[in-house]
Amino acid sequence: MLELSQIRENPEKIIKNLAVKNFKAEEIVESILRNDEQRRQIQKELDNCLAAQNRIAAEIGALMKSGKKAEAEQEKEKNTALKEQSKQLQMQLSQSEELLKEELVKLPNLPHEKVPAGKSAADNEIIFSVKELPSAEGKKPHWELCEKYGLIDFETGVKLTGAGFPLYKGKGARLQRALINFFLDEAIKNGYNEVQPPILVNQDSGFGTGQLPDKEGQMYFVGEDQFYLIPTAEVPVTNIYRDVMLKEEELPQKLTAYTPCFRREAGSYGKDVRGLNRLHQFDKVEIVRIEHPERSYNVLEEMKDYVSGLLQQLELPYRVLRLCGGDMSFASAMTYDLEVYSSAQQRWLEVSSVSNFETFQSNRLKLRFKSADGKKQHAHTLNGSALALPRIVAALLENNQTAEGIRLPKVLHRYTGFETID
RNA sequence: GGAGAGAUGGCAGAGUGGUUGAUUGCAGCGGUCUUGAAAACCGCCUUGGGUAACACCAACGGGGGUUCGAAUCCCUCUCUCUCCGCCA
Structure with a gap:
């Protein structure tokens, strides 16, 4: 959520910047300014009205004390009318506030x-x-390799749940566990604190990171308890800091978490969802940072480089993209996508997305920090996948296949306990 | 799941209808004193809206109600604790 003060100060800039995201903001910005003006007007009237009531109530108190009952009764009459008026104003104010928030929530973050x-x-x-x-010569796609080596049983996954819920088996299951541990260990080595958050979250958390109200349809929902299955660890981990006031010296906060992730992926089809390309449930290690605004873009670079380092250690061919306005998410100010090359499919697969949200999330979360001079400001939030497993597995299998089996990169050996899948 | 108790400022803990946004203690910050420190003493010390700055308004877990007036009374929800049940 953009800050109201930003919009008040420079509405033209907002409109211009949002055009980079192909978002036409003119109308809504104007409406916000109008509503804000109105809101403050109502607020002022209500304040005056309440102030008058407070004065009278105090007078009545004094009159009662000195035994002047008749006069007190008279004063009471006066307040009854004021009360009705403030009730009306109160209603108008809530309406106005609600409207304002509704509109504010519709504006995407400004792109850097x-x-x-x-x-x-x-x-x-x-x-x-x-x-x-790597050449595609003689390469089999990973779903065939999974079957050949008994790594993943997609059919039984369908039986248990449905498409997009694979059953990992044998060395396939072991590889999952190895990757999770490798990614967590690397994160810890780089100063991240490991947490294990709940994987069901409430509505407030969904709102805090920006999944709600917009992307409701992307999340699984447990109606009985009004919980959402997390689409990414970003949601619970960032929401740790909801309604939190940090001291400046407590920055940065660096957290990492492994969680399963759940996405409904409604509307996906075809080669995009074949094999491990797009799943409803998958595993991911996430890194999250709460940063000082002055440092957040350096940190974004650092995070991108960190994730690149993981891909290098895994010896996978990869590329790094800076997303254009139209491809960026609603909440992000700048995003790097990291993609690995899947040689049998001959396509790039996104395995990580590293973003700086600036104050977009922290404004929703009410996440602030206080500097020594007592000033409060919103912290910047960033996060990135480090990494999402399925497409890594797909690339590892496809790129490393040989006649003798699949050779795993050295860094994984101590985690898997085996060097090849055969 | 059943029964009971509770929720107040960073923490502890008063306050049961009328200058109580809130006594007090601890922590924190500034100062006096001191060569320095401690102690002692003095002052500051919740947040949000609003304003050029004041004024002013709101908030004692959330929501609603009673009242001229509520932290204080009523209803409701959430959470915490204790006991019972169940359970990895």
Whole structure:
């Protein structure tokens, strides 16, 4: 959520910047300014009305004390009328506030100035790519390899739940566990604190990170208890800081968490959902940071480099994209996507998305920090996948297949307990 | 799931209808004293709205009600604790 003060100060800039995200903000910004003006007007009237009531009530108190009952009764009459008036104003005020928030929530985050304009993924800026792509010659797609080596049983997953809920088996299951541990250990080595959050969250949490009210349909919902299954650890982990006031010296906060993630992915189809390409349940290690606004963009670079380092250790061909305005998420100010090359499918698969949300989430979360001079301001929030497992697995299987089996990168050996899948 | 108790400022803990946004203690911040520190003493010390700044308004877990007036009375929800039941 953008801050009202930002909009008040420079509405033209907001409209111009949001155009980079292909968002036409003119109408809504104007409406917000109008409503804000109105809201403050009502607020003022209500304050005056209540102040008058308070004065009279105090007078009545004094009169009662000195035994002047008749006069007190007279004063009471006066207040009854005022009370009716303030009730009306109160209603108007709540309406006005609600309307204002409704509109405010509709505005996406402002893209950073470096974010290229663009309509779709085709306009993303490639800022790094491996020079040579592995050949597709004689390569089998990962779903065939999964079957051949008994790593993943998609059929039984369908039986148990439905499409998109794979059953990992044997070395396939072991590989999952190995990757999770590898990613967590690396994060801890880099100063992140591991947490294990709930994987069901309430509505307030969904709102705090920006999934609600907009992306309601993307999350599984447990109606009985009004809980949402998390689409990413970002939701519970960032919401740790909801309604929190940090001291400046407590920044940065660096957290990492492994969780399963659940996404309904309504409307996906075809080759996009084949095998491990897009699942309803998958595993991911996430890194989350709460940062000082002055440092957040350096930190974004650092996080992108950290994730790149993981891909290098896994010896996977990858590239890094800076997303264009049109491909960025609602809440993000700048996003890097990291993609690995899947040689049998001959396509790039997104395995990580690293974003700076600036104050967009912290404003919703009421996450602030206080500096030594007592000033309060919203902290910046950032997060990134480090990493999402399924597509990593897909790429590992496809790129490393040989006649003798699948050779795993060295860093994983101590985690898997085996070097090849055969 | 059943029964009972509770929820007040960073923490502890008063306050049961009329200058109580809230006694007090601890912590924190500033000062006096001191070569320095401690102690002692003095002052400051919740948040949000609003304003150029004041004024003013709101908030004692959330929501609603009674009343001229509510932290204080009533209803309701949530959470915490204790006991019982169940359970990994």
